[in-house]
Amino acid sequence: MKKIDIAAVPARRGTAYPAPYDAPCQARERLPLGDAGGLSQFGINLLTLAPGVWSSQRHWHSHEDEFVFVLEGEATLVTGAGEEILRAGDCAAFKAGEPDGHHLVNRSDRPVKVLEIGTRDASDGCDYPDIDMVSRPGDDFYCRRDGTPYR
Numbered sequence: 001m002k003k004i005d006i007a008a009v010p011a012r013r014g015t016a017y018p019a020p021y022d023a024p025c026q027a028r029e030r031l032p033l034g035d036a037g038g039l040s041q042f043g044i045n046l047l048t049l050a051p052g053v054w055s056s057q058r059h060w061h062s063h064e065d066e067f068v069f070v071l072e073g074e075a076t077l078v079t080g081a082g083e084e085i086l087r088a089g090d091c092a093a094f095k096a097g098e099p100d101g102h103h104l105v106n107r108s109d110r111p112v113k114v115l116e117i118g119t120r121d122a123s124d125g126c127d128y129p130d131i132d133m134v135s136r137p138g139d140d141f142y143c144r145r146d147g148t149p150y151r
Contacts, residue, residue: 013028068115075112124137
């Protein structure tokens with residue numbers, strides 16, 4: 001059977017970001033649907049953001065493309081160019097290597113559900129332009145820009 005039982009997919013709540021950068025993302029919830037389906041070349045998450053919750057710190061990827069599609073609710077997309085409202089049926093794409101950090105913020109009074117799709121590339125690194133944080137290929141921890149790890 002190929003149908004994924006969404007109710008049986010274990011939710012991942014919160015973030016591995018170091019304090020204090022973890023606070024706005026602690027209540028985010030992701031269902032790793034791609035993992036549940038055994039996919040290895042790209043990931044798919046069903047993201048739920050309660051009111052006031054962020055999808056991530058604003059970031060961009062060196063080697064991974066990202067795509068988001070809003071299923072329910074309203075989210076504010078924040079990029080280097082400013083802010084845009086994304087409602088159910090709206091989508092946005094982020095090309096690998098383009099240094100325009102982005103994230104979603106739920107500023108509404110209702111939960112928002114978003115389908116996140118991204119490539120999986122072992123050589124990917126991530127930059128967080130608003131804070132002193134990067135992730136480097138192969139590392140399972142975050143670093144400051146000078147290379148000092150957060151622990």
